[in-house]
Amino acid sequence: MLNKVYFYATCLGTAAMQEMVLNAIKLLRKEGVEVIFKKNQTCCGQPSFNSGYFNESKEVALYNTRLFEKDYPIIVPSGSCAGMMSHDYIELFKEDKRLDEIKHFSSKVIELSQYLDQVLNVNYEDKGEPIKVTWHSNCHALRVQKSITSSKNLIKRLKNVELIELEYEQECCGFGGTFSVKEPEISNAMARAKVNDIQNTGAKYIISGDGGCLLNIKGTMSRMGLDIKGFHLYDFLLKRLEGAKL
């Protein structure tokens, strides 16, 4: 039976990580999944929610529930946005009469790695050279969406990739959405600490399942002039499956 899903590109995916969005869709297509891309999709509403603008965030949430009206899984290539839509929406509407509508929408949301790992149970053939990588856990994916185990499971299915765990893995990299622009100096201190831990692993590749963290970490490494490459999980997976150069 052919699966049919909605794909939620996320605002960062649309604005800054278009390749990742296309690769993520290709990973689903590889498994024979039929994908619906709603052209009018926007953002999950985290920027306003985390800044305390709950009225505005509610409008964005309702817009999403109505745009993705059919009962297909909503696949999100980001633990952060998936966590927002599957858990934080319910918090946002906890005293609102529209809670049931929101709950129905939230129950359809799933992070891409969870879908590939738990629902499709994918079988991956790694065509790349043997390498060592390390992994950055996004806070929201770790504590809200709880998708990190699935993300790592996908990497572990690649026979030529050795995953080195990051020390202090559960510490935030300092992105935090608007946090990074409201407190840039603190954010930088946090990112530098994270990059230091990455350097300590000796791995030349850092993989993460979240665009925001990745931009933050890559931007910091680039400013520091380091020879370590950052990859979004879905870019990395597709490259390994295609045997492409990293």
Added chain:
Amino acid sequence: MSAEHKLPHEVAVHENLSNEQMRTNLTTAMHILQKNRLKVIDDRFEDWQGLRARARQAKNNALMSLDERLLEFEKNATKNGMHVHWASSDTDACEIIYQIMMEKKANKILKGKSMASEEIGLNHYLEKKGLKAVESDLGELVLQLDEDTPVHIVVPAIHRNRYQIGQTFKDKLGASLESEPEKLNAIAREHLRNQFEDLKIGLSGVNFAMSEQGAIWLIENEGNGRMCTTASDIHIALCGIEKVMQSFEDAATMVHLLTPSATGQFIPTYNNIITGPRKNGDLDGPREVHIVLFDHNRTRMLANKNYYEALRCIRCGACMNFCPVYDKIGGHTYQTTYPGPIGEVISPNLFGIDKTGDILSFCSLCGRCSEVCPVKIPLANLIRTLRSDKAGQGEQKLLGDENMHHNKAEAFAMRNFQMAATNGGLWRFSLGNAHYFNWAVQGLKSALPVIKKWSEFKDLPSIKVDLYKEVQKLEGVSYE
């Protein structure tokens, strides 16, 4: 820290972040405390999550019947021979202690560790009256000698290493220059022995007050607290009203959570359960015990459907031990008695959002604090809700709200964001020729110099792809 000495937010951040020594000391210490906590939970507890749930319930029960609990405590404590005083404000609490000192003709009190006394500004209040409050907790003593304030609520001098402490003891106590912990302890012990010798009034905080027993429970690691509560003629215990719980069993549940969360110890070194003054035949103990029950905006907090949960706090400090912001900037940057995640929640409630609301940006909402809080305070959610109050969207007005200047530019930007995010055509138009954070630049430029602040420390990616065009080329994808 008093309001008149408050530094501008950015200055406080920059100065503390630039203090390399403090940051190294803090990061090292916090990582040790984190590991200790995890180890003791793994090694010694079978059902940590069950204990948390039970503690949450016990504390909520006490809070939901607080008026009853307080009256019961007063009745039973009085029966046990303690004097119970009621203070509504911070100043009232200071005044009660001052009056006891006057009555007893004491010009000095010796203090055990108490964040409550920091909260009400007791040392400063007494100093202005020409009286002295001497710290006996080792960390507090170091800070008092250095005219510094606590950086952490459990380990107040954790930002100082042993070499710095040795220097302080040399400079302020005339001791020889030492850096070995044993030798530093010996210097402090000798100094404090002299202080304990002529002790008339000892002051302590309260960890838990039990209403059914009319008793208080104090935990500590150094033994100085026990000296303050037993060696003196008079013992004054300063107790926020939220510390009152119903039963001894409830308090015991809390103690089992507190030390593992705070320092990773299984049990505290000293448990002091005080049921009243010296009785006939007792060989030691104070002749009078005074309990000062103070409110200082806690009742107001209890009435708020969002923030009453933070009154469950047992002051273990786990949230700050695990906060990735706290260990970078340290407690002083918050410029309020209670730093870290719990400080971000209770400081605006206790001192006013107008005076302390700026610290709400010290959080990336990573959620680690909520995860480790032993009494399950949803700290990250509450910080977000406080931001909403600060933005003027809260239902219940917070203390100091009338003096708030809402950020009109930010509000305007968020309305713009909403407009774009609920209009697919507009969104596609603005992102079609995407440039990183384009919406933010369009939407937030009036509130935040987004790109400038980001690129001050980090490089920006370059964008080349039109996503909408490329998606339509994919086989098996319906673009609708």
